[in-house]
Amino acid sequence: MGVPAPGRQRRPLAALALVLVLALARAGQSPRPAERGPPVRLFTEEELARYGGEEEDQPIYLAVKGVVFDVTSGKEFYGRGAPYNALTGKDSTRGVAKMSLDPADLTHDTTGLTAKELESLDDVFTKVYKAKYPIVGYTARRILNEDGSPNLDFKPEDQPHFDIKDEF
DSSP states (O other): OOOOOTTTTHHHHHHHHHHHHHHHHHHTOOOOOOSSSOOOEEEOHHHHHTTSSOSTTSOOEEEETTEEEEOGGGHHHHSTTSTTGGGTTSBOHHHHHHTOOOGGGOSSOOTTOOHHHHHHHHHHIIIIIIHHSOEEEEEHHHHBOTTSOBOTTOOGGGSTTOOHHHHO
């Protein structure tokens, strides 16, 4: 992966803004500042990697199913040298589904997972991550197509946690 052309780095953010404005228009609401917590943001793989728990003064983030969670409050589990640190700084959906820390499983790819693994993924996503940790954004892969254009199938209001009035 080479260095992006000038202006290309802003394209994912512009695409996210477009998707969110369309969602807000569909919901009949105008954008407004968040009443609690930071606004939801879009993370590229490179940006998410900066939050892997290696630096003491940085928050610790991990993504599951394309949703980025701030797991800093669980530093004893996710911080540097902690048992689940391998999950941080990336979308570790497959690893969560398989209950695996194998580097080959630390990916967003769910291809070939069994029904039991997918059920486990949904259970952990809901009962652990959504229940315990604040959502700080999405991975770019969830919102954008490979070419950087908006994924028109992504509807923020249809996401399992999403409440426009709470997040914007």
